[in-house]
Amino acid sequence: MSQAPLLSVENLAFERDDSCLFSGVNFSVDPGDVLQIEGANGSGKTTLLRMLTGSLQPSAGNISYLGQALSACRYDYLSDMLYIGHQPAVKLNLSAEENLRWMVATSAQSNDVSVKDALTQVGLAGYTDLPCYALSAGQHRRVALARLLISEARLWYLDEPFTSIDKQGVAFLQSCLQQHVAKGGAVILSTHQDLSLTGLRRYKLVSDVEAIA
Amino acid sequence: MSQAPLLSVENLAFERDDSCLFSGVNFSVDPGDVLQIEGANGSGKTTLLRMLTGSLQPSAGNISYLGQALSACRYDYLSDMLYIGHQPAVKLNLSAEENLRWMVATSAQSNDVSVKDALTQVGLAGYTDLPCYALSAGQHRRVALARLLISEARLWYLDEPFTSIDKQGVAFLQSCLQQHVAKGGAVILSTHQDLSLTGLRRYKLVSDVEAIA
Amino acid sequence: MTSHVARKMDSGFAAWLRRDLLLAYRRRGEVASPVIFFIMVSTLIPLGLTPEAAELEKVAAGMIWVMALLATLLSMDALFASDYQDGSLEQMLITPQLLPLPILGKVTAHWLTTGLPLTLVSPVLGLMMSLPNAGYVPLVCSLALGTACLSLVGAVGAALTVSLRKGGLLLSLLVMPLYMPVIIFGTATVSYAVDGLNWLPPLAILGAMFAASVALCPLAAAGALRVTASN
Amino acid sequence: MTSHVARKMDSGFAAWLRRDLLLAYRRRGEVASPVIFFIMVSTLIPLGLTPEAAELEKVAAGMIWVMALLATLLSMDALFASDYQDGSLEQMLITPQLLPLPILGKVTAHWLTTGLPLTLVSPVLGLMMSLPNAGYVPLVCSLALGTACLSLVGAVGAALTVSLRKGGLLLSLLVMPLYMPVIIFGTATVSYAVDGLNWLPPLAILGAMFAASVALCPLAAAGALRVTASN
Amino acid sequence: MSWLSRLFSKWLPKESSNWQWFYRLGSPRWFYQRSGQWLPWVSLAALLVLATGLVWGLAFAPEDARQGNSFRIIYIHVPAAFLAQSGYFIMAIAGAIGLIWKMKISYMVMKAAAPIGAALTFIALFTGAVWGKPTWGAYWVWDARITSMLILLFLYAGVMALQYAYHSVDAASKASAILALVGTVNIPIINKSVDWWYTLHQPATIKLTSAPSMHMDMFMPLLVMIVGFYLFYAVALILHTRNEILRRERKTSWVRELATAKAGS
Ligand code: HEM
Ligand SMILES: Nc1ncnc2c1ncn2[C@@H]1O[C@H](COP(=O)(O)OP(=O)(O)OP(=O)(O)O)[C@@H](O)[C@H]1O
């Protein structure tokens, strides 16, 4: 493997119902990178991230993982990836701990940070037994973000991870991302906030609709 | 009316299932004020705002509107109030325009900004006919925020109104708040972002749970 | 002031009625579904029981009523559920309008999109189940009144279970006992007519139930929503 | 590698099964509901038809089967709906596991919390509807196999309608035709037994349907989810 | 519901000393201590009356001419059926008091009454079914009263399910109180309609009882049993309520003191 990037995206385009949302998206991500996808509301950030996870099919262009097309290495790619979207996949009727245990059980790889430790680190120490519908908006998202502490996946895709999180939490999350890239991981995230991460790269997504207007 | 404040809150406390979330909350809001409720995740900002709207009952303390207890002037108070919470009350199957028309029809007072104009101003000009499930996260919230342009209510309660909104949108929204208070309105909002509004006051909410810990 | 309140009262009812009808129209497929459900289950019955007309005739009215009841019940938990999830219900609770009015608006929309179509399609089912001729008019009349009662009573159950996330079956548990008088008088109306008796008395009882439900159910539902939704 | 895949396969099945059972346990009230629904509807029938034992006896098996089918159907749309709304379904679709396994896990949990309790409680209903003695064993056997088929087939329907927000009734529409063979052979098993015939052949056909459903339905549901949920 | 409580609170001037007992009753602590004093006496009375009734009914009352000894089930069956119905009203009234006067204790009584009532309903149904086999040759017959009783069981089940469904005690209490009230409005309608349905379909082919012609010697023990069941019901309700008080007030200082005192002694 003569240094194929961890993930590379070439000429990606997305069409929905015959109208092109964006096209010509090119970037690549290496271990150690944090890539922030920027763009106005509706420019297609969420769409792009979901395309990277394989949930949506690009209408043109290629996504490759370690130099291979995704279809050729689906199992490995999915095992090496973690996605947290707008909807954080937290079951309201289960407690934070039960939610996290289940997330760990279904995900491909995880390190040995225990579930309880992870929840303590994200500031939910006293709330592990409450059902999640009794949590506040930010606590609810913290449950999902606790996965980051346990995951061994190298590629993290985070869609507006700082939503509802307080300042302390944002700082903690940033240090978390920093550690992850320091260990050789990579992060692609979308957010409207300014980040203070070393080695941050930005990609400005301009949807074709705006470009014309 | 010897200058009773628009809204005043005295010694407010909230208990849930025998454990006290916060107590001794005091503030008052006059026309022209913007009050930012700050506090860590789970400190009770949403709870406080819902108490102000009358959805939750305080376990101690008083809320008064123009010097009267809420129970004595329920109709007037509710007519003079607008609340946008975490859940923006946008029906996914209706278009942005239909949603807004309905919101206006059920709310007590509204000025003569037309629904179409309001949607154009919040940047949804090309999206008025799409069902709302086809909107992006930020566009979705913009539909709800368009109510602000039409409302004649003097008291606005906004729970994290900037969630998912891009930078341009945040600037627009702030100018909108500024105009509202200039016209003699008042705003109480919770957000974790720093605002650049003239006349902004902050209230730091510390939950009793944290205070003990 | 009073006329202002009156105008707002009206808009509380009308705005919610209009919106729910619009939503139903947006999901046209769904509106047809109670009817199709009704027809399909009615075809299940000959499969499960017997295809003989003489036998079916006896059970026809009862079965049509049971199925109408189930179809209403099935659609009942959707009454407030999506409004709860997307925050519309919270907005409804904090409007200055009298709460029973928007609720009545929603229930009316519900009846117009489930009870009414069921009523209109019931003669077809009667035909399929060899209902005797004398039974059709009473069937339609009793279903029209009866399904309205079911929607109103169901609204109370829906309000009680709205914050429980997926309360469909719990809802059935709560309201099914309350539905039993309706089905008794509904089927009685038809069977009186088929037996050549005067079927107006049981229909009148249904009418009385309907009147009582219109008066009380929106109040009870409003009380229930205040308790459950703000939780 | 293969053993690694195998371990993951297992955890895909077991993790979802365990989670859904836990969720059901958290909502104990709900788990009892299909059973209570089943019993309640069974009281509706005499109310709608007739209290006479001789008449009821004739319709007993058919009615119990129709009601079991409806109870399953009613609980079917919850299978994926809440997972879709809170994003869990999206997570399920992007795990490296073979998709049919988590689906089979979820369906198993669904059967354990609806079909199985229905089966266990069915003799009580048989008693209430004066089912003849010979009918009980075949009733229980056919319901056990049949409700499993219903859950499996229903999962395909639930997958097809998941992104439609409130697809409860549309779902009924889609799967009801597929449910018809199940109910035909289910009631046949019981009525053969009551008539003193050999009831193993129709039961064997149900068994075959079950085997085919286990093999095919999770695959079909997986395909359907890929299409509908990523929209 | 606030308009409702405002309406009714006018009837109860807060400061009036005449009503002090009413508000004191509203305090769980007061109720707990007082009921602790009553409990032994009520239990003793219940035991005595029940024992008398049972011995009288089972051993001394004359055998029924047609049904022989199997008719003696009546001494359980009828009191249970009686109490099952009264129990629902007791539960609903407790709920209404809770909604109107915001009295915590009455919600606890309501919660306690539901399973007791449901159990009695079940006992009535079960003994009826056992009785039905020798009498009618079937365990289950769709008789009007039996059907009403079954529907009553469903009503109880609904209230109980709603109690358990809510995580928040407050919401659970209020929601099930509303349901219980709606249920009480419906019980007479249900009973009437079921009677009507039954006579419509079944012009009295099964005569359930010959109650008016019941012999005095058979009737007196039945009366005693009914009184005994009421007493027993009171005991069960008090016990369940006390349990509920301890559960809900476990964090208050007086319950803690109680627990430490118990542990100490
Ligand atoms: C599951 C079956 C049954 C149920 C649910 C049931 C229910 C009831 C109820 C609700 C009452 C009324 C109590 C009251 O006056 O408030 C009652 C009374 C009575 N039942 Fe049953 N019953 C059942 C079966 C039977 C059977 C099989 C017999 C015997 C033939 C029987 C004999 C009586 C008698 C003698 C009374 C007292 C009648 C009176 O005081 O008017 N019951 N039962
Ligand atoms: N329904 C509920 N039942 C029990 N506890 C609840 C419920 N809702 C909220 N809480 C608790 O109340 C506390 C305050 O919640 P609230 O939503 O008001 O916080 P918040 O300040 O808005 O936080 P955030 O910044 O995360 O939005 C939280 O600790 C939460 O656990």
Ligand SMILES: Nc1ncnc2c1ncn2[C@@H]1O[C@H](COP(=O)(O)OP(=O)(O)OP(=O)(O)O)[C@@H](O)[C@H]1O
């Ligand atoms: N299901 C859908 N059907 C049709 N159009 C859709 C659908 N989902 C999204 N869109 C459209 O695609 C565009 C991009 O949406 P996307 O969610 O990717 O934006 P985004 O960049 O994430 O915006 P935001 O910052 O608001 O989250 C939007 O204009 C939206 O209208």
Ligand SMILES: [Mg+2]
């Ligand atoms: Mg987005």
Ligand SMILES: [Mg+2]
């Ligand atoms: Mg909040």
